[in-house]
Amino acid sequence: MEVQRNTKQKQVLLAIMKEAGRPLSINEIYSLMVQQLPKIAKSTIYRNIDSLLDQNLIDKYHFNDNEIFYRIRADRHDHKHFVICDDCKRIFDLPACPIHALEDAMGEEGFIIKDHQIQISGICKDCAKSGSKNHK
Amino acid sequence: MEVQRNTKQKQVLLAIMKEAGRPLSINEIYSLMVQQLPKIAKSTIYRNIDSLLDQNLIDKYHFNDNEIFYRIRADRHDHKHFVICDDCKRIFDLPACPIHALEDAMGEEGFIIKDHQIQISGICKDCAKSGSKNHK
């Protein structure tokens, strides 16, 4: 890996992701960044996001069958999953990772889990109460 | 929902998916279908896949951070997850669904899980033995 230069764009990107702490889409990141760097290009964001992914400083999440979000890791061992409400689209933490339990079981069968992703969607408490649209 | 017409294209698509029984990508489906229907268009496949999804006759799976596969359901209660080997790209069954256990726990917190997806990747027994490329 080449030496990384500490550009304004990278600083702002990291600052925004730290400030948010939650999963952000490229568009959210973009609209936050334009406020500070009016000429920022999305391609720059994509490239910097890629390098943060390579460095394992952020994680990539998929929601709703193809909306992609990125979230900064609090530390090296920060590992988290989320659930999204079909109604209000808010994102909630999943209390524990259900895959860890599987790793041992799979290991016994000879399959070594290297990576995993979970997408869970449903109806959050508030939306269930107010009884809005998507309850199929 | 309007009445569904029983076209040659739908018959062949279903036959191919039943025959395979495993997750297939659009490209796999396409190349199998062209053999029987040389003029088939991918858009036709996409449209028919969509209607099978609406009817809950097939499931949609994501692997490898955005390869999409479709698999026919053996029956209404058929519910399955898979793991993919980073090396040989073969797809293996996951013995049990780790999300079911979560549904109760989340339900107590007021979040009603409606849908979920899991992607697990790693190294299968055979590739671990032969020690090929991707063991990072």
Place this chain on the structure above:
DNA sequence: TTGTCTGCAAAGCGTTTGCAAGCGA
């Protein structure tokens, strides 16, 4: 100065859409 990084525009790629012709019921 050097070589990485950026903004811009164009290209890519998988998927969706519009439309006239085809064809199942």
Place this chain on the structure above:
DNA sequence: TCGCTTGCAAACGCTTTGCAGACAA
């Protein structure tokens, strides 16, 4: 016949790439 389906081509949306100029080191 009627109108859902199809094949074709074009459009779409998101992401990636090529390139010349900008700018960390």
